Amino acid sequence: MSWSADDREGQGAASVCQSQSKLALPLAPGGVLWMTGLSGAGKSTLAQRLKAQLAADRCLAIVLDGDILRSGLNADLGFSSEERLENIRRTAEVAALFRDSGFVVVCALISPEAAHRQLARSIVRERYFEVHIDSSVAVCESRDPKGLYARARRGELREFTGISAPYEPPSSPDIAIDTAHSSVDDAAERLHAFVRNRIRPLTVEA
Numbered sequence: 001m002s003w004s005a006d007d008r009e010g011q012g013a014a015s016v017c018q019s020q021s022k023l024a025l026p027l028a029p030g031g032v033l034w035m036t037g038l039s040g041a042g043k044s045t046l047a048q049r050l051k052a053q054l055a056a057d058r059c060l061a062i063v064l065d066g067d068i069l070r071s072g073l074n075a076d077l078g079f080s081s082e083e084r085l086e087n088i089r090r091t092a093e094v095a096a097l098f099r100d101s102g103f104v105v106v107c108a109l110i111s112p113e114a115a116h117r118q119l120a121r122s123i124v125r126e127r128y129f130e131v132h133i134d135s136s137v138a139v140c141e142s143r144d145p146k147g148l149y150a151r152a153r154r155g156e157l158r159e160f161t162g163i164s165a166p167y168e169p170p171s172s173p174d175i176a177i178d179t180a181h182s183s184v185d186d187a188a189e190r191l192h193a194f195v196r197n198r199i200r201p202l203t204v205e206a
């Protein structure tokens with residue numbers, strides 16, 4: 001196995017790939033992609049696609065998805081602003097642990113308020129990248145993959161982001177992906193390119 005590493009020290013790049021036969025120790029920390037966006041914007045879809053792309057690159061990657069975390073680690077939390085903040089605090093702490101072990105960590109949580117994302121950034125600190133998965137309420141509502149918008153419109157869900165709770169778009173994300181006007185393939189490829197350029201996981205040469 002050989003690694004292609006060009007001037008990685010100075011750029012703080014990650015080395016998070018594994019060889020076919022043995023796991024290489026990370027030469028540098030991984031990174032955290034913090035996806036924020038409305039329900040139905042495409043966070044989970046793109047997080048899973050990115051994870052598959054990174055797996056094909058032989059890179060360590062993990063998805064921390066809000067829905068899955070809320071079924072276990074964060075099952076005790078509701079959707080008030082304070083509980084969302086705690087949801088994000090716990091997720092960011094877990095993300096930082098994986099990042100320190102060399103993983104590319106893809107966090108997929110609505111994280112609706114700027115203060116929520118600021119907390120995540122302050123916990124993760126290094127190699128935190130804010131990713132706006134951007135789509136309008138109208139487009140997300142037309143997709144409504146989980147039927148949540150319909151339930152929110154019927155008044156069955158309180159504090160539903162975009163309908164009865166605020167969403168504050170990030171003012172200067174590291175990358176914004178407009179999923180209303182792109183295919184899943186194109187959006188995933190942009191994200192993949194971003195990771196390769198900014199986190200710069202090493203590639204295994206033949």
Ligand SMILES: Nc1ncnc2c1ncn2[C@@H]1O[C@H](COP(=O)(O)OP(=O)(O)OP(=O)(O)O)[C@@H](O)[C@H]1O
Nearest residue numbers: 038039040041042043044045145179182183184187
């Ligand atoms: N360019 C795109 N990128 C991502 N998803 C897209 C795109 N175009 C259409 N979609 C569709 O939008 C839907 C997004 O649903 P998804 O569950 O990924 O949203 P989410 O942001 O994770 O929502 P939630 O916050 O409720 O978990 C999927 O049905 C997906 O196929």
Ligand SMILES: [Mg+2]
Nearest residue numbers: 043044067108
């Ligand atoms: Mg999701």
